[in-house]
Amino acid sequence: MKYDWLDAYLLQKRGVTKDLQPVWNWVRYHIGGKMFAAVCLDDASRPYYINLRLEPMNGEFLRAQYAGDVIPGYYSDKVHWNSVNPDGAVPDDTLRAMLDESYRLVLGGLPKKRQREALGLTCCGTECGDCAFFGSACAGCNALAGKVFHAPAGRACPIYACAVNRNHRATCAGCEKLPCEIWKSTRDPQLSDAAFADSIAQRVRNLKGE
Secondary structure (H helix, E strand, O other): OOOOOHHHHHHOOOOEEEEEEOOOOEEEEEEOOEEEEEEEEOOOOOEEEEEEEOOHHHHHHHHHHOEOOEEEOOOOOOOOEEEEOOOOOOOHHHHHHHHHHHHHHHHHOOOHHHHHHHHOOOOOOOOHHHOOOEOOOEOOOOOOOOOOOOOOOOOOOHHHHHHHHHOOOOOOOOOOOOOOHHHHHOOOOOOOHHHHHHHHHHHHHHHHOO
């Protein structure tokens, strides 16, 4: 296969899992339990197609631009899914962009809570598993609908209340104000100015998938 970087590229995306579907002999890549890409293997375990999802108009454009190397999805919905010749003429950067689009589309199709769970993040980009209180004093933002130990009694954390409850977002990632004044007002008093700035920067990177 021409694209020997594909496996590592997909597995470095947040929340991605991989399995082999033995009946089809497909290596499948999932986010939140939903497949967003697959490498279809023949009886000798040689790749013959890479399946991925695209917006229909983009799929039509790429099928026309790379006729014979991008075709309607093999054993898939032929409106939304496409198959790429693994030894074909599609440039590496173009295939990466196609895989990125497929990941975004399938992730975005999940319910908002499942999106956060699949990514292992809260709406503000925090990784609950890294918190010293997780599993003891706190079950996590997603499980508690934002009513975490440091939130006002009986109420959701102000960030969760804004992003999820008021604006119906999965996370703060698409907000043009990121990081906003609400973020800056929900500061752990134990953090120094520098440590707090670093925590905000890391959370933004998490949300952007960096």
